[in-house]
Amino acid sequence: MAGANPTPSEYIQHHLTNLTFGMHPENGLSFAHGAKEASEMGFWAIHVDTLGWSLFLGFIFIFLFRKAAKSVTEGVPGGLQNFVEILVEFVDKNVKDSFHGNSKLIAPLALTIFCWIFLMNLMDLVPVDFVPTLFMMAGVDYMKIVPTTDVNATLGMSLSVFFLIIFYSIKIKGVGGFVGELTLQPFGKKLIPFNFVLEGIGLIAKPISLALRLFGNLYAGELIFILIAIMPFWIQWALSVPWAIFHILVITLQAFIFMMLTIVYLSMACEDH
Amino acid sequence: MNLNLTILGQAISFAIFVWFCMKYVWPPVMAAMQARQKKIADGLDAASRAQRDLELAKEQAGKQLREGKEQAALILEQANKRANQIVDEAKENARSEGARLLAAAQAEIEQEVNRAKEELRAQVSTLALKGAEQVLNASIDEKAHAELVEKLAAEL
Numbered sequence: 001m002a003g004a005n006p007t008p009s010e011y012i013q014h015h016l017t018n019l020t021f022g023m024h025p026e027n028g029l030s031f032a033h034g035a036k037e038a039s040e041m042g043f044w045a046i047h048v049d050t051l052g053w054s055l056f057l058g059f060i061f062i063f064l065f066r067k068a069a070k071s072v073t074e075g076v077p078g079g080l081q082n083f084v085e086i087l088v089e090f091v092d093k094n095v096k097d098s099f100h101g102n103s104k105l106i107a108p109l110a111l112t113i114f115c116w117i118f119l120m121n122l123m124d125l126v127p128v129d130f131v132p133t134l135f136m137m138a139g140v141d142y143m144k145i146v147p148t149t150d151v152n153a154t155l156g157m158s159l160s161v162f163f164l165i166i167f168y169s170i171k172i173k174g175v176g177g178f179v180g181e182l183t184l185q186p187f188g189k190k191l192i193p194f195n196f197v198l199e200g201i202g203l204i205a206k207p208i209s210l211a212l213r214l215f216g217n218l219y220a221g222e223l224i225f226i227l228i229a230i231m232p233f234w235i236q237w238a239l240s241v242p243w244a245i246f247h248i249l250v251i252t253l254q255a256f257i258f259m260m261l262t263i264v265y266l267s268m269a270c271e272d273h
Numbered sequence: 274m275n276l277n278l279t280i281l282g283q284a285i286s287f288a289i290f291v292w293f294c295m296k297y298v299w300p301p302v303m304a305a306m307q308a309r310q311k312k313i314a315d316g317l318d319a320a321s322r323a324q325r326d327l328e329l330a331k332e333q334a335g336k337q338l339r340e341g342k343e344q345a346a347l348i349l350e351q352a353n354k355r356a357n358q359i360v361d362e363a364k365e366n367a368r369s370e371g372a373r374l375l376a377a378a379q380a381e382i383e384q385e386v387n388r389a390k391e392e393l394r395a396q397v398s399t400l401a402l403k404g405a406e407q408v409l410n411a412s413i414d415e416k417a418h419a420e421l422v423e424k425l426a427a428e429l
Contacts, residue, residue: 015405076313076314076317077310077313079306082306082310083310088305106417126287127280127286128283129279129280130280133280156321228286229282229283231282232281233278233281233283234285236282236283236286237282237285240282240283241289241293244286246428
């Protein structure tokens with residue numbers, strides 16, 4: 001579809017297509033050429049760009065924080081250490097405020113979620129054509145650089161949180177307590193099936209809402225950047241710049257919300273009724 | 274897809290956005306970080322200053338204690354010395370008083386002895402005179418022999 005002069009819909013379609021690698025029924029194990037082939041690969045395919053960029057950004061996060069942690073001083077902190085300390089303090093404060101259980105996992109988890117999602121969201125501020133054009137020159141047709149605009153990435157993270165919720169529920173309350181929580185509220189023993197449907201939906205809704213909120217916000221933001229990009233080039237800045245400035249807030253807020261909700265969900269899982 | 278003016282539009286937007294961040298987003302963040310750094314530096318400074326003050330105060334207290342002890346020892350020593358002095362003085366006084374008393378008593382005794390001698394001498398002269406009177410059985414002109422008698426009495 002990468003024609004000489006793509007129509008607007010082709011342009012948008014192109015920018016919303018991941019670099020997909022998988023088993024195509026006709027072409028075998030290969031990269032998909034276009035959204036149609038990608039969908040024909042079905043479930044057993046991977047978005048190489050989503051995985052690659054999220055891993056890359058994750059490594060940046062690890063590298064930076066590791067560097068700061070290794071050269072940590074007790075005296076006046078330098079630039080990087082100061083920055084890292086501010087983040088760690090911020091996350092730690094939020095965890096202490098919201099999570100009353102006793103777990104060594106929650107604070108590092110929250111820090112990782114916040115920083116990683118923030119970095120992935122940050123890619124949204126890079127102009128939509130810069131990196132794809134570079135990859136195009138290198139012969140790669142599709143490149144979506146914002147992993148959080150891929151529902152696979154956000155759902156993957158929220159599923160991890162979901163498993164942690166179940167793990168902690170069972171660990172703190174026992175299997176019986178967890179099952180009881182799912183079946184005996186809010187209407188008591190006579191309406192166990194009804195209770196189970198209600199509580200089950202409540203439980204399933206947690207990871208789904210967590211994933212879709214982040215995905216929706218970032219996907220919409222990216223889409224608007226793409227829409228701005230098909231306007232005449234001399235007017236783009238008038239819309240693109242305010243939207244980008246607004247997006248500074250959105251990406252931070254979305255990372256924060258994901259982190260806070262994770263803490264709150266795990267806190268709820270750890271609370272004994 | 275090929276390169277067209279879109280990428281130029283995005284470059285312009287990005288440049289403006291970067292400029293905006295440099296101008297309005299970066300400085301407050303940096304200011305906050307610097308404020309934090311300064312706060313930490315000040316806190317550490319204050320802590321080390323307090324530590325130094327504490328050490329100084331400890332040293333001062335030790336010095337004062339030592340001085341006090343020295344002073345007390347000095348005073349004690351002086352008091353001891355003074356006491357010894359007083360005792361010595363008292364002894365000296367007693368000794369001299371004793372000597373004085375002894376001397377006085379001796380003088381008195383001597384005086385008494387002299388007086389007794391004098392008296393004795395007078396009585397002896399009288400006795401001698403009487404004896405001589407009786408021996409000579411004649412009255413002797415007292416006035417004529419007074420000189421002789423005096424000489425005799427003085428020889429006694």
